[in-house]
Amino acid sequence: MKIVLAPDSFKESMSAARAIAAMQDGVRSVLPDADCVGVPMADGGEGTVDAVVDALDGEHVSVEVADALGRPVSARYGHVADRRLAVIEMAAASGLEQVAPQDRDVLRASTSGVGQLISDALDRGAQEFVVGLGGSATNDAGAGMLTALGARLIDAAGDPLPPGGAALARLDRIDLDGLDPRLTGVRIRLACDVTAPLLGPGGASAVFGPQKGATPADVEVLESALATFARVAGAAHAGTPGAGAAGGLGFALLEFLGATARPGVEVVAETVGLEQALTGAQWVFTGEGSVDAQTMLGKTPFGVAQVAGRTGARVAIFAGRVAPDASVLLDHGVDEIIGITAEGTPLAQALRDGPASLARAAADFVRRRLV
Structure with missing residues (x-):
């Protein structure tokens, strides 16, 4: 049997x-x-890296990256060399549990650490990524991740924006010339059970901002700032289900890196070969x-x-x-x-x-x- x-x-x-x-x-x-x-199985949240590494005989890689507030933190992701696959839980770098409640600052929290994990995996030859989007401390629509990968977000005076979602209110243009060329042709699958769009009453700021410490006034600031980001970006994916996941990180991955989003357990099942x-x-x-x-x-x-x-x-x-x-x-x-x-x-x-x-x-x- x-x-x-x-x-x-x-x-x-x-x-x-x-x-x-x-x-x-x-x-x-x-x-x-x-x-x-x-x-071994998981649903795209905590435990996803361990499940895939155990199922595919991969390895755990630890890297020092920036946490949501720019402080150094050791973050771990999974790497399966023979499949050129990296498995990242964004919360390992930019997670809410990394930041003490009294230190949380959703207006300036950044996903730059996620970009650093992706960059390290590219250094190891990864061409396929599974990214779990749960548990974020951020609401920057993935702007920090993009800058860590070489993009420049610039205000009207020609200066780069500081980290955080609130700063996106001053965004004038997005320069992708320096974006890591190794991202071309890379396959990115988002393990995402959140179907929220980027903007609106069901979006990243309104629904999830308060869970990260945003006041009603903060939500208004972030909603306006992310709307500016979406407008400057062209906003093809602002309404895509999952764009609002992880404080809008889903949006940047869909919009700029060609990612696809599916329920987390489906992504994991496909990756580990359950069927x-x-x-x-x-x-x-x-x-x-x-x-x-x-x-x-x-x-x-x-x-x-x-x-x-x-x-x-x-x-x-x-x-x-x-x-x-x-x-x-x-x-x-x-x-x-x-x-x-x-x-x-x-x-x-x-x-x-x-x-x-x-x-x-x-x-x-x-x-x-x-x-």
Whole structure:
């Protein structure tokens, strides 16, 4: 029997790779000869770099870059040399969690560190990029990334603009002559579950600015500044779903670097070859720390179930916490949802015992359903 093991990480308990090992231990304790195929998964957010590196036998690369406020920070991305692939989580460089709440300044926060990560990957020969757009501290529409890659954003006096989204209000022209020529022909896929456009009441500034500390007055400043940026740029992609992701970083990647945007779990599944792995499989085991009705909105277990539906594999989801409304997944290609933690278990203990609990739950499921 072939069983594909394709979980996400169980946050604060185990990585996707560790979850695969636990599932495999459980399966083989009952079916020693089972053909277990591990495919680490993620949904484009935290854990995406680890999942792809583990799935494709890549490496982690650490680089000192600028954080959202221009301070040095060590940021990590994934590199798969034989595929000339780089996997970047923008939050590693320009993330909200990198900046203490009292230090956050959404008006001047910059994505320059993301550009530095891209540049380092180009130095290593990358020609394909997967970029996760979640968790940003920025609202500069990717202006900082562009400048780090050689573009110049210039005001009416001919001077370069300082970092941050607010400064874009003074933008007069965009000089791309110095943009890194190695970007020509590079393929960039955005792992993006945010469908917001760049501008408007559903855009980057109005929806996500307040989450990064923007006051109502700041939102007005940023909305006007980003509108100026879009006008000067030509704005072909200002209304494209995902342009407003990561404070508008999606816009710059779409507009200037020819990126494409798709739901994160679809991008990861394609990158790690999930559908190919599922060929001939009877079951796929997936899961993550918590499963509820919101899992259908782009989370890994639902994405895995969608891919499995194209191959005929049946789907079991394992989770530390299973909310009552998670049962809706049973109407959408999922055969069973299994909680791995006994009710009433203290959180600290549940996190600590996660691998053992997952192995035990997998063994129990195999014994009950597959033997």
